[in-house]
Amino acid sequence: MSVIIRIPTPLRPYVGGSREVSGEAGNVENVLAALVQQHPDLKHHLFNDQGKLRSFVNVYLGDEDVRYLKGVETPVPDGATISIVPSVAGGSALSNAEIRRYSRHLIMPEVGMSGQKKLKAASVLLVGAGGLGSPAAMYLAAAGVGRIGLVDFDVVDESNLQRQIMHGVSTLGKPKLDSAKARIQDINPYVQVDTYAEPLTSENALRIFADYDVIADGTDNFPTRYLVNDACVLLGKPNVYGSIFRFEGQASVFWAERGPCYRCLYPEPPPPGLVPSCAEGGVLGVLPGVIGVIQATEAVKLIIGQGEPLIGRLLLYDALDMKFRELKLRKDPHCPICGEHPTIHQLIDYEAFCGVPAGAELQPQDEIPVTELRDRMSQGLHRAVLLDVREPHEWEIVHLPGAKLIPRGELPNHLNELSQTDEILVYCRSGVRSAQAVQFLREMGFKKAKNVRGGILAWAREVDPASPVY
């Protein structure tokens, strides 16, 4: 065991670029002395000529400022983390070029030189480089946020371009992170962009989040949303939340130290399949622009310390009615993570918490591949019904010959149109909704229901390349 010393961005060049270095337990003075012995260039940044810690450098043990403990004599036990936190304005003077670039900020008293320096010293992590992450990242970069982190492991698909404005035709098929980084640096080369090409998990979330001032949640699924929330609560960081569906959006700032968290609002996720994702339900292309820019606005306000943040308020936006509404959010004293007696003290298994993704419980023999479906269809579907569980407007785009349409949500009211003795081959767009439908049908006694694996998308890929893909 040893201790971890967190190095702030401006001092990292003096420790070979590391974010953290390890040291031996002792007291704050010994730990720092050993640190500068190992990295001599760091010495005059931390200590003055008299060997005293410089007054604009603060040292934290865990989350406590050691000045309020025993100063440099504060013991640093094995396993502890100490953080070196220099005052923000100290290390981030603006160059003349930056002053020209940010002049419209600098002439506003609410931002001014001090606010712009705060932005430069600040770091924002965007979880997701898609619909919400695109406008948020581009405006945060333009505003001069010094460091932007992006977590994403997707590649740019044609169907993204309807709303994910950070990407374009020239980056189709490339990782979204590459596309995003190039776009951000074209907007503002003064921004440092750090990318994490991995799915956010309980294993990596705390490590990635620890290094950022503000986290912006642009995820599109419940497991990641709860993971982002819990990691922010555990680390005491603000979570700038945004979500979108069809014509409606939501935004808030969850910050457990100053207000409610996402779990105070929704203690539990909806059962899998009840709330469709944007990939299933669609989203108006301009909607993430509105919500992502609200997230960027909140992040900037938190950084410069101006205005009233969306803490304790849930902003609802309806694009069809063109109306904003605001609901009051209260901190739940029984919240399992930020309440008075929390039961969650570390990150959990969020896939399990949110329910195993639908379809996963089907056995291989409960599914048929599209190639087998093609062969069966060519011989005439004997004693089998081909059931489409998508929505009528999807049916209009493309459907399989001979299929019967009953949207998934309406299945319970139409069971009398199906026979338990027939084989029922169920398909949807990607195979997710149909897997849920199969599960439901089996529970209802239709034991011969089977899922067409991969749905219409697999059909277009493997059987009929001329079939439209949406």
Ligand code: ZN
């Ligand atoms: Zn809470």
